[in-house]
Amino acid sequence: MKIVVIAPNSRQPSWVDAACAEYKRRLSGFVACTLDVPASPRGRACGAVLQRRLQEHRRNGRCHTIAMDETGTLLTTSQWARRLEQARMDGEHLLFVLGDADGLPTAIRHEAQDTWSLSPLTMTHGLARVVLLEQLYRAATLLAGHPYHHGNPGDLPAIP
Numbered sequence: 001m002k003i004v005v006i007a008p009n010s011r012q013p014s015w016v017d018a019a020c021a022e023y024k025r026r027l028s029g030f031v032a033c034t035l036d037v038p039a040s041p042r043g044r045a046c047g048a049v050l051q052r053r054l055q056e057h058r059r060n061g062r063c064h065t066i067a068m069d070e071t072g073t074l075l076t077t078s079q080w081a082r083r084l085e086q087a088r089m090d091g092e093h094l095l096f097v098l099g100d101a102d103g104l105p106t107a108i109r110h111e112a113q114d115t116w117s118l119s120p121l122t123m124t125h126g127l128a129r130v131v132l133l134e135q136l137y138r139a140a141t142l143l144a145g146h147p148y149h150h151g152n153p154g155d156l157p158a159i160p
């Protein structure tokens with residue numbers, strides 16, 4: 001299994017880049033994770049760039065696309081962990097797509113297999129990127145029984 005996070009807007013504050021690099025480094029002990037950050041203009045042009053990147057990544061195997069959107073399904077960390085485990089068992093790669101400041105294009109939301117929300121709160125694009133990577137790391141550590149989450153993988157609920 002491989003995880004790819006597609007997130008437009010390469011210009012972020014240094015703390016965002018540092019935090020993303022740190023969680024990618026931590027994740028590498030559990031799963032291959034790539035952060036694909038295309039430089040892109042806002043609006044429709046950004047949507048076209050995201051669509052192209054999505055198609056490129058989908059050529060590399062069986063992929064499950066998850067659109068990250070404030071209107072998506074809110075999941076607990078345990079539910080994230082179970083979904084990651086299910087993707088691993090199914091031999092799927094996971095593609096997470098974040099939109100720009102204008103959100104995700106409707107076409108991407110419709111073609112995604114899932115739409116998840118990090119929070120009903122509005123947050124900066126950079127912060128959303130960091131939270132997404134941290135939650136992926138937390139879910140991976142939970143599955144591995146690593147003490148970061150302080151949880152027991154045997155206590156995970158069934159996948160809904």
